[in-house]
Amino acid sequence: MKQHITGLIQAALDTLVQNGSLPKGISPSIMVENTRDKSHGDLASNIAMTLAKPARRNPREIATLITQALPASDILSKTEIAGPGFINFFITSASATKVLEDIFEQTTEFGCSTELSAEKIQVEFVSANPTGPLHVGHGRGAAYGATVADILAANGAQVSREYYVNDAGRQMDILAVSVWLRYLEQCGASFVFPANAYKGQYVYDIAEQVKAQYSDKFSFSSEQVFAELPLDEPQGGDKERYIDAVIARCRQLLGETAFQELFQVGLTAIRDDIRDDLSGFGIDYQEWFSERSLTSTGDVDKALNRLQENGNLYEKEGNIWFKSTDFGDDKDRVVKRANGATTYFASDIAYHMNKFDRGFDKVVNIWGADHHGYITRVKAAIQALGYDPQRLTVKLVQFAILYRGSERVQMSTRSGSFVTLRELRGEVGKDACRFFYVTRKADNHMDFDLELAKSQSKDNPVYYIQYAHARICSVLSKLNDSEWQLDLATGLRVLGDSTDDAEKALLNQLARYPETIKNAATNYEPHLVANYLKELASEFHTYYNSNKMLIEDAELRNARITLSTGVKQVLANGLSLLGVDAPQRM
């Protein structure tokens, strides 16, 4: 529709330039937008005002010239010049129903585009350390990332969803040791649990599993385990130093092979739990990428070598540094420490090299806002490796702060005092969670009020939208039980002659769905879809309340139900993109 009118305006401009009414060489970008106020028609263009200056003429004069030069079109009922020089376009009712034909023809595909069909895009999200179950803070990144991925796919992109498993590093060692100590307790040992170890219930569960699977294989006496260790924090020592000493002791007693075995049990248990959890949240990945694999495949070395060859590395005080300041970073970054260990950042560099080498045109990272400072250095590394940093898009997600009523819920993974995503789903339900998380822009702060999300009231927008869908289903089911049948052709014809404001508003809103999906994709803003659905539901509820559907008058009946059927389809399509169910009844 917009494109059609843009084309008409372009044709008019060409004519006017040819006959000398407008100067040559003007090449304005033609903007056609939806009007906010329907007395201004359906669509409007500001073209005359943008031309006023280069053409050195009064905008209303230009508007008049353009409307006169506009080629004939059977979708326009009239045009008007209004305000400072807007050209308002009024669409004929008959062509407004075209959107319904599209909906019925494309059904679940309606709103999808092929805009991005040439692109292979990877979306990496959540990627929480596998040291414990996901908590509500991860939920937002999960919902956001999944929805972004689905919206990109809806626009034709070939999307791969990926979870980067941080299975290397000290945090994982701490997990392994935490499991080991709980296991020792089950073997009968008694001791004070380290301040810095993981204390959650899940650690007991994994320990039990280890005990069942390996019996006494990893068992040692408390004396062997705790002999000559530094003091833990509660005893006046340092908790970091203490836990490191416990890790070292664990490795020493078990030997590296057994330690890895134990480590793997913990990692696998938690990774599988996370996978299962996300799947229950409606999110499935194509790839679970192991950080450790980067070392074993040699990608880390390969990446560092490449930087070395490109002259981006140097040595200082025994450490190897990446000269990221050459690419706009505040300071250079260590990639390899004096003891030979590569840093987390080195893995990140290798990981991104690996991503591009896998052939993705675009890579989208959904990160927690605390990773904010990494963007510059990662982009720097990408550029140094010889890739275009523009191909990486990083979207930051602010943490959601959880409230129970007015009380803030404190969370810490280490202390085990957190609300897990699984608990949240159990309490609030998948649909409300998924919707709630994406109603606000990702980089905005969000308070997640449990009570509100749980409440089955109109405070809760997800029910409002689902209810609109359920209402339509209910009408259709009643229709199905009646002697009447839906006649779409009649419905479309009658709607084409309609002058009803609510009907026109609904048709207009339906027509806006495809561009909403497109905007949501290009800006990575799923909240646009959520807002759109709220508006559509609102307009439908208004319509429903003032127009009875199942009536004797066949013309009106078919018109109303035809329109409602279209609304139902679009509600279902939109909700599906957000990972929310569209229930038949509520």
Add this chain to the structure above:
RNA sequence: GUCUCAGUAGCUCAGCUGGAUAGAGCAGCCGCCUCCUAAGCGGCAGGUCGGAGGUUCAAUUCCUCUCUGGGACACCA
């Protein structure tokens, strides 16, 4: 210190990517179920879009400065 997000109705937030008279929900008040789901609808009331400049025919929207508040980061994974 650096970065980042926000400031719009009493509260929570939209504002369609610069347009015409700034919108919802909640809270308050008044109405609507002999009728397909009242988890709904209509109405009333409520505003110096934090402030000051700038760009523009046009600024809540873009730029600069400033005030207030939230958050993150500072050779660590």
